[in-house]
Amino acid sequence: MSLFKKTEDRKRHKTVIIGLDGVPFTFLKKLIEKNKLPNISSIIKKGRFNKMSVCLPEISSVSWSSFMTGAQSGEHGIFGFVDLIPGSYKMYFPNFSNLKLNTIFDDLGEMSKRSIVINLPSTYPSRNISGVLISGFVAPNLKKAVYPSNLFKELQKIKYSIDIDTKRSRSNTGFLFRSLDTTLKSRMAIGEFLWNREQWDLFLIVVTGTDRINHFLWNSGSDPSKKLHKDFIQYYQKVDKFVGTFFTKFMELPGSNIGKNHFMILSDHGFTGIESEIYINKWLEENGFLSYINNHPSSWEDINPSSKAFAMDPSRIYINKKDRFKNGSIGKKDVEKIKSEIASGLGELTYKNGSPVLRQVFDREQLYHGPYKKFGPDLVLLSEYGFDLKGKIGSPYLFGRSNLQGMHTNDDAFIFSNRGNGVRTIFDVKNLILDEYHKT
Structure with missing residues (x-):
């Protein structure tokens, strides 16, 4: 029995966005050139794939906030994962309620459009949107990370995981890879569930495991002589399969084969090794x-x-x-x-x-x-x-040095769009998405 009633409107313009947290353009391009990522390699031939710069500081809480609002920190109010209570030296953790501007999915809601948003960082606690919102990290309580609330039982049933245990993963690579796999599988499971059961105009899903493996094992990914290089690349290949699965679904949507709908893949910052x-x-x-x-x-x-x-x-x-x-x-x-x-x-x-x-x-x-x-x-x-x-x-x-191997960069994120638009900064992505709806 479906959780939601779905009606299919063949006239709807649809956008699918897959976020790959922390994946750098240069590294992704290298894997594509080495024929390691067959799905992404095939997909990027159908549009424009280019390097993109992001915010400063180049961290996910700020960058994804800029992505979803089309603005920088002075406008949306998020400056870091932690901030100071005004007038004091006391820290607090800014969350979704501290974001000062409308998001892409808020604007679409005002246009009577529905969105499915899965695992987008800095959207905790979840709140009422026109559609479905499952918060990404930092999200300590799964029940508070879900809108509508009746979706919580489905997440429990599939053992949905918002993030890996980053503390344990730092020192236990076996646990890291197992956690990355189970988290990606749960992301796929809920993505397919909602794709098939919900009426939607925007489908947005983010993979954060790429950021985690880059932080913990960057040296293994960039150096083929490292013991865990093969395991690192195999995880990226699982992500490639994840992207390919949703692109296949996208191409089955009415109008996608003639360029009516919009498919995007992007990251929120780049990565490099730590000296x-x-x-x-x-x-x-x-x-x-x-x-x-x-x-x-x-x-x-x-x-x-x-x-x-x-x-x-x-x-x-x-x-x-x-x-x-x-x-x-x-x-x-x-x-x-x-x-x-x-x-x-x-x-x-x-x-x-x-x-x-x-x-x-x-x-x-x-x-x-x-x-x-x-x-x-x-x-x-x-x-x-x-x-x-x-x-x-x-x-x-x-x-x-700590035991982290990789760090963020602000000038080596990437974006792919099948619309052929050459977006160069993360601040421009929101308008690229919304412009397609204004045309229809």
Whole structure:
């Protein structure tokens, strides 16, 4: 028995979007050229496949928010996975309720269109939309990640998984691969279930396992001599089959074979290997911009009021301004001078082999516009490939490594569209999608 009543309208324009979290254009292109991904290779011949730049910081919570709103952080209000409660040093985790703009599926709802949205990051907790919404990470409670609520039982029945256990997966590759497989299978199961039972105009489904395997095993993926290289590529081939399955379904829709409908694949950022992690707060501390009220700081509330600046993950620097923070010490007349000193000093930072660490330092005024710009960081750092910027508090070292192998990049995401449109930034995708509905 169907969960939803479905009616087929052959005049409907339909869009199918598959998101592959963290898949870089250059790596994907290399796998295609090596004939490792037969489905994606065949699909991209039917439209335009190109590199795409994304937001800064280049993290999923910001990037997917920009994708679904067509805007940057100063307009949609999401600046990172964590942020500060205004006026304080207390952290909170922004979620879907903090997003300030309409999404693609909200706009389509206003046009009496229905959407199926599965596993889109930064959509937790789920809420009422015209259609179905299953939140992506970070989503700690599956029951709160589902709209409409009567879909929850179906998710339980198929043992649906929002994400893998990332903590356990870091140190247990066997568990990682098993979890990646079961999560992808559950994603496919719910995708096929809803495709067949729901009336929809937009079908959007995101795979996040690609981001996870890139973080944990990037070296294995990029180096054929590594022990786990074959396993890494086999997972990408399972994702290729996943994409191929939905493309086959897409081509069976009325009008798809004559180009009436829209099929897209895209990522939210690129990836590269890590040479070293860099702990920005340690640099600020060493250069007299930051100090703590105790020897073992554990939160931003341990910042000494006399501090001039501090950093938050992954690359955001905040000036400790009097008019912004409860214990701020920096007046308006000194802000520009401090920003300039930090930008200049970090610009000269090099790694042990003399490699420059940063590509560019962006001022908030350069990067953001809109009503929420004032809540953003004062400076945002863009690193050279291989240098993973961290906002860790109290690190004893400036350079170091964790067990992560891969890091995000902002200029090597990808997009494919069978409409032949050459979108170059993630901020333009929403309009590309909606324009097709305005034409019909």
